[in-house]
Amino acid sequence: MTGLRPTTTLWRPTGPEELRLVEELDWRAWPPRLPEQPIFYPVLNEDYAIRIARDWNVKHSGVGFVTRFEVETEFLSRYPVQQAGGQTILELWVPADELDLFNAHIVGKIEVVREFR
Template structure:
């Protein structure tokens, strides 16, 4: 894991199962993404991540979480930033094949900053 330099704060909604896997990593890594999903989408807006946890992941009752984490800014420059659908919130499009390298550039811990029931 890398440590110095400028970082970018990112957010991402997570469900209980995904959060368990993050916890098992010592709060340092995102779990592998299914290869049928081409991209991992960290979000550049906390408000949009909260809305995503509330709306997108509403596959039934239960708890969802919003996480915050930091990644080396220089590393993130390789990924395009796009908006998803009609939203105005930018997200990074990280190919799932890059997840091991992406995780290696997380600085500090992945934190739960909101719990939505």
């Protein structure tokens, strides 16, 4: 939790192209989705983000990053938690056309917390 508004910590496994776009947005927002990406999915735990960054992003891009960021908790209640696999495989599914609204509720900056090569 940061500041006066209760926040929830989220993670996002990220490849180098998406991370470059986040940097261009001053580490405060996620870039628009590509046409073949109907949802933006941050994950609810660091371990799951690590597995994706290490096992998928590295294989496909040569490098994978785990990012961490805070979002207003009350706002997140509009997105039910999705169990995408086992008990700890938890995501939020944000429709691509709501990403600007989602970004407006990020508190602070998006930070890189892990890197895999």
